[in-house]
Amino acid sequence: MTTHMTTQRDNAGGSSFLARLGNLDRRWIFLAMGLSIAVPILLKLRFPEYPSPMSRATFDAVESIPEGAPVLLSFDYDPASAAELQPMASALVHHCASRHQKIVFMALWPLGKQQADKTIETVLKPFHPEYKEGVDYVQLGYQSGNEGVIKLMATNIPAQYPTDASGAALKDLPLVAGMRDLSSFKLIASISAGYPGAKEWVQYANGPMPDAFKVVGGSTGVQVSQLLPYYPHQMEGMLVAVKGAAEYEMLVEGKYPIAQPEVIGQGRVRMGPQLVAHLLMIGLIVLGNIAMVAGRSRGGAR
Amino acid sequence: MNASNTDSNRNSPAPRYTLLWISLVVLSGSLLVLRAAMAAQGDGGAAAADPAAQSLWTTVGIWTAAILTIGVFSFLYRDNPLYKVCESVLIGVSAAYWMVNGFWTSLVPQLFGKLMPGLVREYALPSMPVSTTPGLDFALACVPLILGIMLVWRLAPKGGWISVWPIAMIIGVTAGLKLVSSIESDFMAQLGATMRPLVVMNGGFDFWGTMAALVGVVGVLTVLTYFFFSVEHKGAVGKTARVGVWFLMITFGSAFGLTVMGRITLLAQRFEFLFKDWLHIS
Numbered sequence: 001m002t003t004h005m006t007t008q009r010d011n012a013g014g015s016s017f018l019a020r021l022g023n024l025d026r027r028w029i030f031l032a033m034g035l036s037i038a039v040p041i042l043l044k045l046r047f048p049e050y051p052s053p054m055s056r057a058t059f060d061a062v063e064s065i066p067e068g069a070p071v072l073l074s075f076d077y078d079p080a081s082a083a084e085l086q087p088m089a090s091a092l093v094h095h096c097a098s099r100h101q102k103i104v105f106m107a108l109w110p111l112g113k114q115q116a117d118k119t120i121e122t123v124l125k126p127f128h129p130e131y132k133e134g135v136d137y138v139q140l141g142y143q144s145g146n147e148g149v150i151k152l153m154a155t156n157i158p159a160q161y162p163t164d165a166s167g168a169a170l171k172d173l174p175l176v177a178g179m180r181d182l183s184s185f186k187l188i189a190s191i192s193a194g195y196p197g198a199k200e201w202v203q204y205a206n207g208p209m210p211d212a213f214k215v216v217g218g219s220t221g222v223q224v225s226q227l228l229p230y231y232p233h234q235m236e237g238m239l240v241a242v243k244g245a246a247e248y249e250m251l252v253e254g255k256y257p258i259a260q261p262e263v264i265g266q267g268r269v270r271m272g273p274q275l276v277a278h279l280l281m282i283g284l285i286v287l288g289n290i291a292m293v294a295g296r297s298r299g300g301a302r
Numbered sequence: 303m304n305a306s307n308t309d310s311n312r313n314s315p316a317p318r319y320t321l322l323w324i325s326l327v328v329l330s331g332s333l334l335v336l337r338a339a340m341a342a343q344g345d346g347g348a349a350a351a352d353p354a355a356q357s358l359w360t361t362v363g364i365w366t367a368a369i370l371t372i373g374v375f376s377f378l379y380r381d382n383p384l385y386k387v388c389e390s391v392l393i394g395v396s397a398a399y400w401m402v403n404g405f406w407t408s409l410v411p412q413l414f415g416k417l418m419p420g421l422v423r424e425y426a427l428p429s430m431p432v433s434t435t436p437g438l439d440f441a442l443a444c445v446p447l448i449l450g451i452m453l454v455w456r457l458a459p460k461g462g463w464i465s466v467w468p469i470a471m472i473i474g475v476t477a478g479l480k481l482v483s484s485i486e487s488d489f490m491a492q493l494g495a496t497m498r499p500l501v502v503m504n505g506g507f508d509f510w511g512t513m514a515a516l517v518g519v520v521g522v523l524t525v526l527t528y529f530f531f532s533v534e535h536k537g538a539v540g541k542t543a544r545v546g547v548w549f550l551m552i553t554f555g556s557a558f559g560l561t562v563m564g565r566i567t568l569l570a571q572r573f574e575f576l577f578k579d580w581l582h583i584s
Contacts, residue, residue, distance in 0.1 A: 027378065030378040034573075037566065037573055038573050038577075041573050041574055041577060042577065083568050083570065083572075084567045110403050110407060144404075147479065148479075163429060167429020167430075169431060203488070206487065207483050207486040207487040221560035221562075221563045221564030221567075222557075225557040229488075229492055241560060241567070242563065242564075243563065270570045270574075273570040274570075278563075
């Protein structure tokens with residue numbers, strides 16, 4: 001009798017808990033999500049990353065071009081996507097500079113130029129002081145025209161960019177003076193947040209000249225599904241959101257250590273909160289479904 | 303009556319919860335402001351160490367960004383005036399930014415710079431290169447000028463049809479540009495990438511490579527079947543289409559997961575800003 005009553009009470013308590021869960025004020029969930037991200041940041045939680053084939057392919061694509069060969073880095077994003085993309089841009093610039101590649105920066109997004117400037121100031125100048133503007137790197141800046149910019153560059157770079165971002169004529173800059181079209185580059189990397197970006201580089205640069213250079217891309221999580229069909233044939237490597245950035249950072253730092261690891265460690269820093277927040281989400285989805293099923297069975301019993 | 307009461311109770315949180323939430327928000331807000339103010343006075347260590355952090359305008363910028371960030375977060379509690387202000391600021395700044403950006407990156411260098419290069423070089427873009435064919439540039443720039451005027455003609459009380467012609471040209475040029483690239487990159491190249499050996503041999507039999515090839519081909523065929531509406535989806539076609547639906551659902555789930563990852567990263571970056579740059583907790 002007592003056992004039966006206890007079971008009944010337990011059932012009532014359990015169903016009451018599930019009922020309350022079903023009606024939980026969503027602000028508790030916001031608070032839990034905020035804490036699940038804030039606490040790992042404060043505790044500096046980091047977890048080991050294991051490179052996925054796509055991140056490894058991006059690393060290998062840069063490694064496979066001859067040292068000192070010219071590469072084109074297109075910063076096709078703005079500060080709104082910098083949380084995901086800046087870590088991979090920093091790691092990519094450090095990777096290219098460590099291999100003494102000649103780097104040409106450009107942007108299809110208006111604020112991409114500022115993001116490229118920021119990368120030059122925080123990665124290239126402090127950690128690769130041997131890089132001289134005009135000789136080892138050039139900042140072309142932003143030009144309006146979206147995919148039209150790529151299309152014209154595919155046949156005539158000076159027509160699209162008569163000067164670099166500072167106003168110096170391209171013919172006066174040793175690095176780009178002899179460049180005619182995109183085939184002058186061995187690798188094109190687009191760090192892309194949407195349109196125009198990596199997809200347009202595949203369509204308008206790789207499409208007409210599939211064997212002239214390698215194309216790699218880094219993209220936000222939202223855009224990845226659009227780019228996946230291009231990997232690995234039209235795009236040799238791809239960095240998938242902050243996870244790809246973290247993996248690529250690990251590969252780059254493993255081979256080319258940097259004096260201040262945090263400069264190319266932002267991706268890994270942001271993967272700590274990811275794990276905790278994802279665990280919370282999975283837990284909430286499971287609990288929510290249990291509450292829903294329990295609610296349905298209670299409704300059915302009545 | 304009872305139902306109405308129940309709805310009303312659901313819509314408005316219980317008073318004790320409201321009090322709890324307000325206390326939480328006020329307490330956290332006060333702690334944050336106190337911490338940030340102390341850090342700005344040199345108590346944060348990092349502020350004193352970083353000369354940039356001591357600059358007045360940097361401090362003003364960081365405080366503005368922090369208040370706007372918290373203002374946007376405040377919507378998670380409920381809609382409020384601070385959130386409305388932040389929303390309006392964002393809309394206003396974005397509209398102004400794109401207008402100015404369009405003027406300085408398109409109109410000035412691409413149009414005015416070709417119609418009156420001397421004037422533009424004198425007053426706007428001193429670094430604009432000197433053209434070797436100014437006459438041809440002028441003639442060519444007249445085309446977009448005329449088309450542009452025709453496009454804004456729709457604002458005039460009469461002759462709105464004039465704007466149809468430049469719109470037709472925009473559509474035609476865009477279609478022409480997209481057609482070739484789509485056939486090359488999204489059709490032919492994708493077909494080539496799908497037509498791969500189903501049994502993959504890398505020295506020996508590559509089990510996972512073979513599985514990947516099989517999943518790719520089965521996915522393409524079943525999803526194409528799902529979108530093939532000329533035949534009724536029943537029998538073998540229906541079952542194949544059903545498999546296609548599963549592939550689509552997995553794709554959507556994966557895309558949603560990646561979107562969630564992106565959003566969490568954005569939130570993490572905002573917290574990093576608040577903790578490191580504003581509160582100097584590092």
